[in-house]
Amino acid sequence: MKYIDEFRDRAKAETLVVEINRLIEKIAPPAPLAIMEVCGGHTHSIFRYGIEGMLPPEIELVHGPGCPVCVLPMGRIDDCLAIADRSEVILTTFGDAMRVPGSRGSLLQAKAAGADIRMVYSPMDALALARKNPDRELVFFGLGFETTMPSTALTVLQAEREGIRNFSVFCNHITIVPTIKAILDSPGLHIDAFLGPGHVSMVTGISPYHFIADYYRRPFVIAGFEPLDVLQSIWMVLKQIAEGRCQVENQYGRVVPEKGNIPALAAVARVYELREFFEWRGLGSIDQSGVRFREEYAAFDAERKFTVPNVKVADPSVCQCGEVLKGAIKPWQCRVFGTACTPENPLGALMVSSEGACAAYFQYGGVPKRVPEHA
C-alpha cells in the first residue's frame, strides 16, 4: 500500500539495524543506553512491529508518559461519570477512554448501567450530535496532548459561531513538555536520550524542546510512528551520542514543520489557558501541565456548567504505573503486572489503552530479546 509499505520495508530495516550495531560498537557504552520514547504511539509501534527484539542489547527502550488516556487520574474519570450520570447529558468520548477505570468503574460500565455515553471519532461529531439533540446537553470528554487540543478548540469556536448552547467540553487536555522536565528532574532516574513526540510537534513545532538538549544535555529526536521512523530515529540518537552532540533533530520532517501549525496554535492560544497544575496518574501533580478554557469560553466548560465532585482519588497502592512511566521499572517488573492487572481488568492506567506500555507489553511483548552474540 502506497505511503504505508515504504515505511515498513524489511530490507531498509535490516540496513538500519546494521548501522545501529556499528554505532553501538563505536560508542561502546559501559551500561545499556536508556532511550525514552515519549509517545504511546511509539510504544505501540515498537511492540506491534517487534522493534525491541531487532536492537542490540546495549539499547534499552524506556516507555514514556505520552499516552494521554493512561495518565488520566481516577478522580477525573469519577468527575466525568458524575456528568454522564445526569439524565439530560449525552456524553461523547474517544473509544480509548471508555475502559479507563475510575474509583467507581469505567465509562463502559456506566454505559451498561444506562448512562447515555457514545463513542465519537472527532469533537465535530459531538457537535453534530448537539445540533441533532437540542433538548439534551452534549458533553465531549476532551483529552489528549497538543495533538487533539486544536480540534477541541476549533469545535468550541465553531459552537460559539453557531450559537450552540447545549455543547460543552470536559477538558482534560494536557501538555507534554512540563512532564518531560519533571521526569528529567526525578532523582535517581537516568534517561540518556529521547525519541520526541511526532504528532504533538506537528502542532507545536520543535522549539519547545531546545532546553532538553541545551540545558539537560540529552539528544532529542522527534520521531514518526512507522517502524522505519522509529528505527531511523534511534539511529539518529546514536549518531548524536557517537559524535558527542546534544541537539533537537526532526526525523519526522514529512509531518512536523519547524514552526508547527500556526493556525492550530492560534486556536489553542485563543481558547485555553494553563492550569496551575494538573494531576497525572502515576506521576502525581505536575505544574502547568494541563489546560482549561479561558473565562470567555466558560460557557463551553463542562466543569463550570455542571458541578463535579472534583475529589482527588489516590491510585491503588499496589500500582506501580508511575515507576513504569518514569522508566524506573519495566512493565513486567510491576508487582501486579499480568496478575491483578490485565487488559481485561486493568488496575493501572498503563494496562488500559493499547498505547499503554503495560498493555502493549502484555499484548505484543514477551518475545525474548535477542541474546548478544558475545554473551
Add this chain to the structure above:
Amino acid sequence: MTPRNFAKLSVPAITLAHGGGGKAMKDLVDDVFARAFDNPLLAPMEDQARIGLSELANMGDRLAFTTDSYVVDPIFFPGGDIGKLAVCGTINDLAVGGAVPLYLSCAVIIEEGMTVATLHRIAQSMAATAREAGVAIVTGDTKVVTKGACDKIFITTTGIGVIPAGVNLGVANARPGDRVLVNGRMGDHGAAVLVARGDLALETNLESDCAALHTLIADLLRSAPGTRFIRDATRGGLSTVLNEIAHASQVAIEIDELATPLGDEVKGVCEILGLDPLYLANEGKIVAVVPPGEVQAALTALRAHPLGMDAADIGFVREGEAGRVTMRTRFGGMRIVDMLVGEQLPRIC
C-alpha cells in the same frame, strides 16, 4: 404452499399483533417465511420438523448440531444481509467440523414497526442462500417485541448435519510441523460492516466475504484427508482462532505477516482507524491446520474453488511455549498475537 396464501399480509409494517399467536401471526408466518422457505419438511406446519433417521445414518456416523444468533448492525451491508449471514454462519459452523449441513431452524425476534417489505427481503435472502447451499430451513419461530426491545431484527438459526465416518477434526489435533492455511483475504466482513454503519464517513468498495463454505471444506478434506482442524475465523478474527488452536493443542504457532492475505481497502481502513486486521471478523474464511505432507494438495484444492482463490500458507505449528502465537512482522521483527481483549467492534454478526 397454496396460492391462496399469497399476500394475506396486507399491512405495511409489523405490529405486536403479528407476534400474538393469532391470525395476524399466522398470516405473517405463512406469507413471509413459509412461502420463502417452502420445502416438504416445513410444509405440514407441525410444531417440529420430522427427519428420518435412516437417511441421516446413511450419510455418516455422527450428528453435528450447532446454534448461533445474529444481531449484525446494519442489517443490510455490501456483500450480504442478516438473513444471508444467519444461514451461512450456521452452515459454516457445521461444515468446519467436517459435517455435511442438512437442516436449519430459523427463529426471529422482530422489533415492531419493521416494514413487511424489509422482512420479505430478509426471508428471501435466507431462502435463496439456503437453496443455493442445498440445505432446508425446516422449522422456525417468530416473536415481535415492542419498539426498542430489540434493534430491527435478531435471528437465531440452529443447524444439523452429518459427519461422515472417519472425519475427526479437532482443535487439539495440531502438531509441530503442521502448516496453517487460510482460504483468502482476512477482515473483509468486519471492515465492510464497520464502513456500512456510515458513522465514519469512509467510502470504500469493501464487501463482506459472507459465504457458505461447506463445498470448499469438502474439497479440502477430499484432497487433504489428514487435515487436523478447521475453524471459521468469525468474531475475534484470525488471531482468536490461532490462539484457540495453540491453547487446545498445547503448541506454539508462528505466522508470517507477509504471507497473510489482506486486501488494500482493509489495510487502509485499519490504518485510518487504528484497528488490527488480525482481529477483524470474517464470514467466509477458514483457518485450516494441515500436516506438512498435504500442504500442496490442500492449497491446490482450495485455490481451485471460487471461495479459495487467494488461499495461502501463512505459518506453522511449532514446539515451544504452549498457547503462544507469534507473528514475524513484515518489518522483520517478532510480535505476540494475543486474544482480543474487550470488543474491537460490537454487533459484527
